[in-house]
Amino acid sequence: MSIGSKAKHMLIFSIINFALYFLIQSYAVEHKFDFMTSIDEAIPLMPEHIWIYHSIIPVIFITMVLLVKTRKTFFTTFWSCVVVAAVLNASYVLLPSHYPRVAFEVNTLSEVLLNLTRQIDGANNTFPSGHVAFAWTLFMGVRKTKLAEVLFGTKSLYLLWALGISLSTLVLKQHYIVDVLSGISLAVTCYFLVDSVVEYYGLYENEEAA
Numbered sequence: 001m002s003i004g005s006k007a008k009h010m011l012i013f014s015i016i017n018f019a020l021y022f023l024i025q026s027y028a029v030e031h032k033f034d035f036m037t038s039i040d041e042a043i044p045l046m047p048e049h050i051w052i053y054h055s056i057i058p059v060i061f062i063t064m065v066l067l068v069k070t071r072k073t074f075f076t077t078f079w080s081c082v083v084v085a086a087v088l089n090a091s092y093v094l095l096p097s098h099y100p101r102v103a104f105e106v107n108t109l110s111e112v113l114l115n116l117t118r119q120i121d122g123a124n125n126t127f128p129s130g131h132v133a134f135a136w137t138l139f140m141g142v143r144k145t146k147l148a149e150v151l152f153g154t155k156s157l158y159l160l161w162a163l164g165i166s167l168s169t170l171v172l173k174q175h176y177i178v179d180v181l182s183g184i185s186l187a188v189t190c191y192f193l194v195d196s197v198v199e200y201y202g203l204y205e206n207e208e209a210a
Contacts (some may be wrong), residue, residue, distance in 0.1 A: 077141030
């Protein structure tokens with residue numbers, strides 16, 4: 001399986017997922033659930049975390065295309081992302097929620113990027129957090145890579161990154177705490193389910209390198 005083939009899989013998935021996400025954002029606008037807690041209200045707005053928030057796409061793409069070497073690990077992680085996306089979109093339709101925007105002055109480059117992000121991506125349908133779910137799905141997959149086996153600190157680095165993504169969604173006032181916790185739970189559950197199916201049926205065992 002070539003780098004080009006892996007890139008094609010990730011590109012097609014990304015296009016479909018983004019299309020569905022923004023379609024649902026446009027039509028599922030009735031907010032029936034309020035997940036705000038006193039802890040959520042107490043969390044300060046920290047625009048400088050917008051940079052790690054937006055690292056989600058390049059980190060996932062680079063990792064899946066260049067660093068995940070075995071076909072089995074690639075497709076286990078890939079199909080886990082597909083299942084995660086399906087559950088996310090179903091949840092956005094069935095459990096519509098909204099995070100009220102917190103006003104801020106736009107002075108720094110981080111604040112400009114956060115303001116632009118808010119203009120493009122509305123605060124509709126926050127539960128669970130897609131950023132968190134995909135970040136933790138990638139972490140689950142990286143744990144199984146040869147890179148993580150031979151290069152000390154790889155697992156810890158991706159764990160810290162996933163934690164950073166989770167934290168960024170809170171301090172940017174994009175998601176509630178329950179969105180983060182449900183995103184982590186969704187990622188772990190979907191990965192273990194897909195991994196169990198792959199192991200049980202012996203899928204992707206014929207080709208060693210991806």
